[in-house]
Amino acid sequence: MIKFFRKIRFQLLGEGKTGKYLKYAIGEIVLVVIGILIALSINNWNVNKIQEQKETKILFTLLKDLKQAERMSVTFIEDEQQSIKAFELVLSGRQGHKELINLQNKDSIFHEIIFNIKSNAPVIYAYMDLKSAGETGLISNEIIRNGFTLLENKIIDLDRQLEDRLSVQQLRFDDFAIEGLNFVQTLKTLPNTYNVDYGANNDYMLLLQNQKFINAIAIKLVMTDDAITNRINLLKEIKDLIKLIEKELEI
Secondary structure, eight states, rough: OOOHHHEEEEEEEHOHHHHHHHHHHHHHHHHHHHHHHHOOOOOOHHHHHHHHHHHHHHHHHHHHHHHHHHHHHHHHHHHHHHHHHHHHEEEEETHHHHHTTOTHHHHHHHHHHHHHHOOOOOOOOHHHHHTTOOOOOOOOOOOHHHHHHOOOOOHHHHHHHHHHHHHHHHHHHIIIIIIOOOHHHGGSSSSOOOOOOSSSSSOOHHHTTTTHHHHHHHHHHHHHHHHHHHHHHHHHHHHHHHHHHHHHHHH
């Protein structure tokens, strides 16, 4: 093809047809430019197609993580709400205390009240990996990108709150585990069967008359209620992001 165009140029020059030669040369340049533009367009289309495919794969991975985080959040909220009910029994006076003491599984209940602490927050691993790689820009939808930034901040706030509650747990309840009751007795509530002497039964009624213990439970109730509020707000953000991504993926 190149030889063909070169032959035409030489022929026009040889015949002294300079005007026609210039027109032909300009036409040839135009054709070359058009060819380059077409090639660039095809290349850009291929690049954009690859980017779109990569983004789609990322969004599906993020969606999977978000749905897992949604399920985890619902479970955490339900567990926290169960804890609130147990705390309310401790703080409900004599009637509630009698109800607690008469429960067949009171060792298990008191173990939950005193020692169990929910410190888990959902983690969106796919987004963490994307951020670490500096590839959040692959998410073309700005609303989705901003949604993940907001979600990340809410997870950080919840983590801090749960850490604060854990610190209070360690400061306020370790004494009860060592001095206020027979902690070994509560081991019976755990799934493992230990080869130990569990010792004397706990006098939970005496523990319920300890104002320091009651105050510690009250603090735990307030902090747990705040945690539930933050978990519910976080769950809303997760659900909103799920809807946005599903709309983007048209599923």
